[in-house]
Amino acid sequence: MAKDDLASFVAGLPKAELHVHHVGSASPRIVAELAARHEGRSPVPADPALLAEYFTFTDFAHFIEVYLSVVDLIRDAEDVRTLTYGVAQDLAAQQVRYAELTVTPYSSVNRGIPAEAFCEAIEDARREAEKELGLVLRWVFDIPGEAGLQSAEQTLRIALDQRPDGLISFGLGGPEIGVPRPQFKPYFDQARAAGLHSVPHAGETTGAQTVWDAIRELGAERIGHGIFAAQDPQLLAYLAEHAIPLEVCPTSNLRTRAVADLAEHPLAAIVAAGVPVSINSDDPPMFGTTLNNEYEVAARLLDLDTAGVAELARQGVRHSFATDQVKTALLAEIDTYTAGA
Numbered sequence: 469m470a471k472d473d474l475a476s477f478v479a480g481l482p483k484a485e486l487h488v489h490h491v492g493s494a495s496p497r498i499v500a501e502l503a504a505r506h507e508g509r510s511p512v513p514a515d516p517a518l519l520a521e522y523f524t525f526t527d528f529a530h531f532i533e534v535y536l537s538v539v540d541l542i543r544d545a546e547d548v549r550t551l552t553y554g555v556a557q558d559l560a561a562q563q564v565r566y567a568e569l570t571v572t573p574y575s576s577v578n579r580g581i582p583a584e585a586f587c588e589a590i591e592d593a594r595r596e597a598e599k600e601l602g603l604v605l606r607w608v609f610d611i612p613g614e615a616g617l618q619s620a621e622q623t624l625r626i627a628l629d630q631r632p633d634g635l636i637s638f639g640l641g642g643p644e645i646g647v648p649r650p651q652f653k654p655y656f657d658q659a660r661a662a663g664l665h666s667v668p669h670a671g672e673t674t675g676a677q678t679v680w681d682a683i684r685e686l687g688a689e690r691i692g693h694g695i696f697a698a699q700d701p702q703l704l705a706y707l708a709e710h711a712i713p714l715e716v717c718p719t720s721n722l723r724t725r726a727v728a729d730l731a732e733h734p735l736a737a738i739v740a741a742g743v744p745v746s747i748n749s750d751d752p753p754m755f756g757t758t759l760n761n762e763y764e765v766a767a768r769l770l771d772l773d774t775a776g777v778a779e780l781a782r783q784g785v786r787h788s789f790a791t792d793q794v795k796t797a798l799l800a801e802i803d804t805y806t807a808g809a
């Protein structure tokens with residue numbers, strides 16, 4: 469199929485997005501607006517060309533350093549509201565109907581935004597997005613691993629004390645090197661006991677053992693990234709047998725240099741092993757991508773036609789924590805779109 473045909477099919481395809489970070493989704497327009505507001509006090513450039521250069525990462529640690537400099541631009545609840553609704557608009561424009569957005573309340577609360585005001589701001593944006601854009605948003609509250617156990621404690625407290633209506637999952641992000649997963653077990657135990665799903669990052673920058681730890685110690689129901697599971701056939705078999713999906717973000721892995729080249733990306737091996745996957749965008753403007761582009765990349769890696777791409781979109785819906793009602797409606801919408809395409 470011609471590239472343009474597939475691209476236009478993907479662009480119109482109704483989709484779910486399961487792995488996308490809040491601050492990491494700030495469009496150049498929003499970053500420029502915030503950078504201009506805080507000019508002179510931030511290394512983040514407002515000019516789009518300089519910003520693209522600033523978003524060129526030498527490795528994963530450099531990516532996190534840059535990421536946190538953008539987090540520093542979020543100073544008050546109004547910034548949070550603007551950011552969140554802007555992200556919702558960008559998702560809705562790509563025909564995303566349902567998204568689980570990874571939000572790091574610790575970072576904002578630690579920078580002086582009260583937890584209550586933070587949660588109120590994201591909830592306002594969530595309700596407006598559902599009403600105005602037809603986008604159902606849900607939250608993953610993630611621990612920024614590099615900030616240690618006190619950040620885990622605070623993230624859990626914010627989750628349980630505030631318990632915003634849209635909150636459904638508990639996550640763990642940031643670096644894996646030097647941040648072993650098992651130490652976070654007590655926090656995941658409490659979050660799960662309170663009814664939150666477990667969706668830690670693992671196997672993004674370290675090997676299969678980290679993914680095993682996420683499953684055994686943190687009760688992971690889905691794995692953020694998990695691409696290095698491909699190094700362990702037993703782990704792939706386990707993920708397939710227990711239907712634990714990997715949230716795969718191909719361009720992210722390239723841009724953080726977790727993989728050297730897309731040709732070396734293990735997505736095809738993971739799918740061939742029967743492991744469920746969803747296709748996601750992670751931090752799209754920072755990685756110079758979009759969810760639609762990630763579907764096109766996945767189509768190339770998996771050699772899919774439009775029917776195959778539609779099936780990927782269905783998998784994203786099935787692996788989500790959306791209600792049955794949302795899932796049924798979205799799957800029906802994909803069927804209708806596919807039948808008419």
Ligand SMILES: O=c1[nH]cnc2c1ncn2[C@@H]1O[C@H](CO)[C@@H](O)[C@H]1O
Pocket residue numbers: 489492532535570571572575610611612613614641642643669672720750751
């Ligand atoms: O690809 C990623 N892997 C891990 N963490 C990430 C990624 N993208 C954004 N974050 C974010 O990095 C911050 C510092 O821990 C967290 O806010 C996490 O959500």
